[in-house]
Amino acid sequence: MMRLTLSLSDNPAATAVERAIMEFRSARPVVIDGAQGSALAVGVENLDEAMSVEIGAMAGGHAHLVLPAARLRRLGLERDTPGRVALPVVDRSRVELLALRTDGRIDAPVRPADPRDEEALELARLSLMLPAVIVVPLAPGVEIDPSLLRVSGEAVRGYRRANALDLKIVSRAPVPLEGAPTSEFVVFRGGEGLRDQVAIIVGKPDLSKPVTVRLHSACLTGDLFGSLKCDCGDQLRETVRFMAHNEGGVLLYLDQEGRGNGIANKIRAYKLQSQGYDTYDADEVLGFEADQRRFDFAAVMLKELGVGKVRLMTNNPEKIAALSQAGLDVISDHRVLGRPTAENVSYLAAKRDRAGHYIDLEGMLACSNKD
Numbered sequence: 089m090m091r092l093t094l095s096l097s098d099n100p101a102a103t104a105v106e107r108a109i110m111e112f113r114s115a116r117p118v119v120i121d122g123a124q125g126s127a128l129a130v131g132v133e134n135l136d137e138a139m140s141v142e143i144g145a146m147a148g149g150h151a152h153l154v155l156p157a158a159r160l161r162r163l164g165l166e167r168d169t170p171g172r173v174a175l176p177v178v179d180r181s182r183v184e185l186l187a188l189r190t191d192g193r194i195d196a197p198v199r200p201a202d203p204r205d206e207e208a209l210e211l212a213r214l215s216l217m218l219p220a221v222i223v224v225p226l227a228p229g230v231e232i233d234p235s236l237l238r239v240s241g242e243a244v245r246g247y248r249r250a251n252a253l254d255l256k257i258v259s260r261a262p263v264p265l266e267g268a269p270t271s272e273f274v275v276f277r278g279g280e281g282l283r284d285q286v287a288i289i290v291g292k293p294d295l296s297k298p299v300t301v302r303l304h305s306a307c308l309t310g311d312l313f314g315s316l317k318c319d320c321g322d323q324l325r326e327t328v329r330f331m332a333h334n335e336g337g338v339l340l341y342l343d344q345e346g347r348g349n350g351i352a353n354k355i356r357a358y359k360l361q362s363q364g365y366d367t368y369d370a371d372e373v374l375g376f377e378a379d380q381r382r383f384d385f386a387a388v389m390l391k392e393l394g395v396g397k398v399r400l401m402t403n404n405p406e407k408i409a410a411l412s413q414a415g416l417d418v419i420s421d422h423r424v425l426g427r428p429t430a431e432n433v434s435y436l437a438a439k440r441d442r443a444g445h446y447i448d449l450e451g452m453l454a455c456s457n458k459d
């Protein structure tokens with residue numbers, strides 16, 4: 089019989105990681121293979137009673153919980169690297185106390201995470217899940233369920249670096265927008281998680297001159313539903329309006345919900361905010377550093393569209409720095425302000441005070457009082 093083989097993937101390491109992401113999200117353990125041997129990894133958010141029993145039985149006392157530096161700091165340790173806590177028994181409520189609860193406390197020594205632990209955490213982050221993972225080292229020669237997916241730790245570790253900038257245009261068409269009837273949507277695919285990233289060319293910008301550009305990270309609650317907790321919806325609409333009235337521009341709508349943490353983690357953070365945590369402290373409770381986003385792939389999109397010189401609409405110094413570092417000529421940067429509301433003032437103040445965003449809150453409040 090003839091055997092047909094297709095080598096469909098030109099990047100098997102990346103494909104293996106993308107499969108691992110799907111497994112991890114579907115609550116199936118993933119085996120991470122590395123120089124120090126193999127280990128089984130399970131996301132804490134997928135640990136139900138049945139899974140705890142199963143993992144506990146298989147671990148024979150050798151499981152541990154891996155937590156990122158941000159979470160360890162919240163638990164009162166001075167850390168800038170991840171660590172692990174032994175789990176002699178896999179007890180779900182203890183795991184939750186350590187990984188996620190606001191009354192969490194450290195009840196056992198925290199050892200430095202090894203490379204495999206870090207790779208397991210990276211897999212959780214890439215999966216847009218809570219960055220807290222149970223890792224079970226596998227003794228050499230131990231038999232494991234052959235249906236479990238295996239991925240090389242090195243592939244996980246290198247995934248972001250190797251794939252983030254690999255995007256291609258897959259479709260484009262005119263889409264008239266309210267107030268900006270000459271607009272074109274250009275869809276890119278690739279990069280981290282093979283997501284679709286959208287560029288909206290508003291009007292007919294002259295690409296040989298500096299082009300007005302905005303990088304806008306997706307915010308389902310604000311952009312679509314007009315959430316009062318942030319300024320995103322206002323910024324989005326103001327950007328389109330400004331571009332339509334000022335020689336056009338390019339708006340990149342980036343699939344980076346929740347500052348790159350994903351919608352599930354953002355809503356977890358909102359729950360903490362409803363209990364009094366500010367936007368950055370809430371993320372830290374969940375194990376996230378101040379901002380997970382990278383913007384270098386946005387520069388790739390702009391270059392692909394033929395944009396070289398940029399007038400950037402943003403209040404975020406990181407966006408300005410990222411585009412310049414990626415080789416674009418950022419001629420100027422302009423503020424793009426929403427309306428202050430009772431619900432978003434503390435969010436705007438936190439972005440100004442803790443992340444150095446250029447937000448003149450007093451000016452915004454004075455303007456809105458005049459209206």
Ligand SMILES: Nc1nc2c(ncn2[C@@H]2O[C@H](COP(=O)(O)OP(=O)(O)OP(=O)(O)O)[C@@H](O)[C@H]2O)c(=O)[nH]1
Nearest residue numbers: 304305306307318344345346347357367402403404
């Ligand atoms: N994790 C987290 N993300 C949030 C919160 N509020 C809003 N976001 C997300 O923050 C991002 C804001 O995106 P942008 O408006 O592009 O970014 P920015 O960093 O404020 O910068 P500029 O608006 O350009 O000044 C979106 O991805 C929102 O979903 C929050 O409380 N927690």
Ligand SMILES: [Zn+2]
Nearest residue numbers: 307310318320
């Ligand atoms: Zn928002």
